Amino acid sequence: xxxxxWNKRKVLITGHTGFKGSWLSLWLNKLGAQVTGFALAPPTxxxxxxxxxxxxxxxxxxxxxxxxxxxRKTISDTQPEIVIHMAAQSLxxxxxxxxVATYATNVMGTVNLFEAVRLxxxxxxxxxxxxSDKCYENREWERGYTEDDAMGGxxxxxxxxGCAELVTSAYRRSFFNDEKFEEHGISLASARxxxxxxxxxxxxxxxxxxxxxxxxxxxxxxxRNPDATRPWQHVLEPLCGYMTLCEHMxxxxxxxxxxxxxxxxxxxxxxxxxxxxxxxxxxGNDFKWELDGRAHPHEAYYLHLDATKALKKLNWSQKLDxxxxxxxxxxxxxxxxxxxxVGQLTLKQIEKYEMMVAS
Numbered sequence: 001x002x003x004x005x006w007n008k009r010k011v012l013i014t015g016h017t018g019f020k021g022s023w024l025s026l027w028l029n030k031l032g033a034q035v036t037g038f039a040l041a042p043p044t045x046x047x048x049x050x051x052x053x054x055x056x057x058x059x060x061x062x063x064x065x066x067x068x069x070x071x072r073k074t075i076s077d078t079q080p081e082i083v084i085h086m087a088a089q090s091l092x093x094x095x096x097x098x099x100v101a102t103y104a105t106n107v108m109g110t111v112n113l114f115e116a117v118r119l120x121x122x123x124x125x126x127x128x129x130x131x132s133d134k135c136y137e138n139r140e141w142e143r144g145y146t147e148d149d150a151m152g153g154x155x156x157x158x159x160x161x162g163c164a165e166l167v168t169s170a171y172r173r174s175f176f177n178d179e180k181f182e183e184h185g186i187s188l189a190s191a192r193x194x195x196x197x198x199x200x201x202x203x204x205x206x207x208x209x210x211x212x213x214x215x216x217x218x219x220x221x222x223x224r225n226p227d228a229t230r231p232w233q234h235v236l237e238p239l240c241g242y243m244t245l246c247e248h249m250x251x252x253x254x255x256x257x258x259x260x261x262x263x264x265x266x267x268x269x270x271x272x273x274x275x276x277x278x279x280x281x282x283x284g285n286d287f288k289w290e291l292d293g294r295a296h297p298h299e300a301y302y303l304h305l306d307a308t309k310a311l312k313k314l315n316w317s318q319k320l321d322x323x324x325x326x327x328x329x330x331x332x333x334x335x336x337x338x339x340x341x342v343g344q345l346t347l348k349q350i351e352k353y354e355m356m357v358a359s
Contacts, residue, residue, distance in 0.1 A: 001244045001357055007032035012080035012124075014038045014065055014113060015087030016058070019201040020130075022048040024084065024239050027350050029057045036078045038063050038071070039087055048200025051336070052343040065109030071116035075123060082126045082246050085113050088161075092134070093205045095157035106160035107167060114171045117186065126249040127176075128242055129190045133231070133263060133305050134158035135165045136192075144266070144306030147192075147259045165190055165259065178254045187253025189245060193238035194231035194263045194305055197325065199332025199346060201235075207272055211279055212333045220290055226273035229302045233264040233318065234325040236353045241316045248314060256313075263305025268322045278323070282330045319356040 011028055015021040016037025028035050035058040042049045049055055059078070063070045065087045075083075088106050089095065095102040110129060117124050136145045137152025151166055153159030168190045176186045201209040207223075207230075214221035241262035248256045310316040320328070328349055336342045 001240050002247055003031050003354065005247050005250070006243070009033045010036075010079055010081045012036050012038060012074070012078060012083045014083075014085045014109075016054070016060065017042040017047070017049045018086065018088075018090070019048060019198070019203065020196060020235055020239065021086045022052060022054050022200065023198065023235050023346070023350075024086070024242070025049075025054050025058050026052055026346060027236075027239060028243075029054075030347065030350060035059070036061065036074070036080065038065075038074055040064060044202040046202060048346070051200060052346045065112055066104055068112040068115055071112050072119050075116045075120040079123050081124060082128075082250070083113070083117060083124050084128045084130065084242060084246070085110065086130045087113075088130075089157065090132075091203060091205055092155050092157045095155055095160070099156040102156045103160050103163070106157070107163045110164045110167050114167070114175075114188075118171075118175055121184065125185060125187065126246050126253065127186060127188045128246055128249070129164065129168045129188070130242065131164050131168075131190055131192050132158070132161040133192050133194045133261075133303055135161040136303070137162070138303050140302050142302070142304075144263065144304045145261070146306045147261055147309060165192075168259075172257055176257070178257070181254050187249040187257045189249060189257050190259045191238070191242050191245060192259065192261050192263075192305060193241070194233055194303075196233055196235040196238060197329055198235035199329060199336070199342065199349070207275060208279070208329060211276065212329075215283055215333060216337055222290055223272060223276055226276065227271055229269055229271045229304075231263050231269045231304045232275065232322055232325065233268060234320045234328060234353075236350065237264065237318055237320065238262040240319075240353070240357060241310060241314070244314050244316050245310075260310055260314075261305040261307045262310055262316065263307045264318045264322075266304065268318065268325075269302075269304050270322065275326070278326055279330065282326065319353065 016025045017039040089102045137150045151162035153162040172188045176188045197208040
């Protein structure tokens with residue numbers, strides 16, 4: 001990653017009020033980028049977007065990615081050189097309750113974003129569509145999934161992300177292809193990451209945010225699937241990957257306009273029970289949990305990404321091991337509970353991570 005690349009760069013982030021979007025917006029603003037965000041209001045109260053002061057640092061447009069005309073106007077008005085598409089319905093369990101909204105946002109929202117770029121030629125040079133590791137047809141393999149594996153998805157959320165990848169591929173072949181690159185000048189790639197964790201996530205039905213909600217409110221946390229294994233990584237890890245990829249797309253987009261995995265090492269793929277026990281050990285008597293014996297919708301038990309291509313072609317790799325990651329997460333929520341300045345802490349963690357990348 002080259003921090004100087006982002007200075008004064010015009011960037012549009014969709015989904016900037018969400019957990020990952022807030023971290024990315026704050027980071028790019030710190031690097032001097034001219035950031036515009038396009039999203040609905042923050043999805044939770046409290047939220048990182050407001051707590052870390054993102055709202056006062058960037059230009060923010062309240063909008064829905066299902067609104068093509070507003071997206072088209074936003075591209076025309078803000079003239080972004082780089083677009084990072086992160087707006088999504090991002091919860092597996094919610095997708096069972098709201099499948100239509102999930103597909104409308106995750107699939108047609110992606111179509112609308114690409115159309116908005118296409119209908120404003122000569123403005124945007126790089127478009128990165130952030131999907132999910134769940135875009136793959138999960139066969140519960142022990143090996144990591146590579147970028148050439150089949151798209152799929154058991155539940156509506158996972159399926160919608162697989163569909164978003166297919167939409168990305170279709171637009172790349174139909175409108176933003178290599179053969180006519182000199183004509184359209186647009187690089188289009190997609191990025192897939194594993195289970196990201198970090199300070200400031202209050203989304204329901206995510207393990208670490210549920211644990212921290214229990215810690216903050218002093219209530220017992222109910223754990224659904226203690227044996228399920230996930231590839232855990234700090235939120236800054238894939239965000240660094242997204243930024244690094246955009247830098248390469250800017251320089252030579254034809255060689256990087258494809259799908260990319262940004263997953264942690266196999267050593268960071270741990271069962272839910274391992275994460276719960278490790279966090280409980282760090283929180284001490286302030287955290288209590290119990291097993292949920294009720295029936296729940298299907299969720300995958302094992303999914304791991306192979307990020308070899310990102311290592312070889314982007315020189316991207318995991319910097320924080322899982323213990324360090326959990327330390328950073330616990331530090332963030334403990335600071336929040338004690339009334340500390342989590343905005344400054346968020347920036348401090350970004351700076352520490354930048355030093356790791358530079359070393």
